[in-house]
Amino acid sequence: MILTRTSPLFILDGFESTLKAISNLSMDRVASITVLKDAAATAIYGSKAANGVIVESLKQKLLKPENCK
Numbered sequence: 001m002i003l004t005r006t007s008p009l010f011i012l013d014g015f016e017s018t019l020k021a022i023s024n025l026s027m028d029r030v031a032s033i034t035v036l037k038d039a040a041a042t043a044i045y046g047s048k049a050a051n052g053v054i055v056e057s058l059k060q061k062l063l064k065p066e067n068c069k
Contacts, residue, residue, distance in 0.1 A: 008052035009045055016048075022056055031059045 010017045012025075034055040041049035 006051050008054050009041070009049045011045070011053060011055045013056070013058055017056075022054070025056075025058070029058050029060070031057045033057075 007019070010019055010022055012022060034057075035052065036044065036049070036055060037052040041053040045053055
């Protein structure tokens with residue numbers, strides 16, 4: 001999968017992540033998914049969030065999710 005500059009920023013349990021890491025998660029582990037766009041996203045995450053933010057929280061927190069930056 002090719003991601004362009006129009007891809008949103010992915011946040012997994014507070015860490016910047018990738019679409020691949022989020023796609024590989026079992027939905028049984030997901031507690032919530034929040035979509036932020038427009039000013040709300042850039043106010044919290046800065047210019048990286050210009051194309052929106054997908055914030056995903058797991059039921060059981062990891063110290064640092066695998067494949068996160």
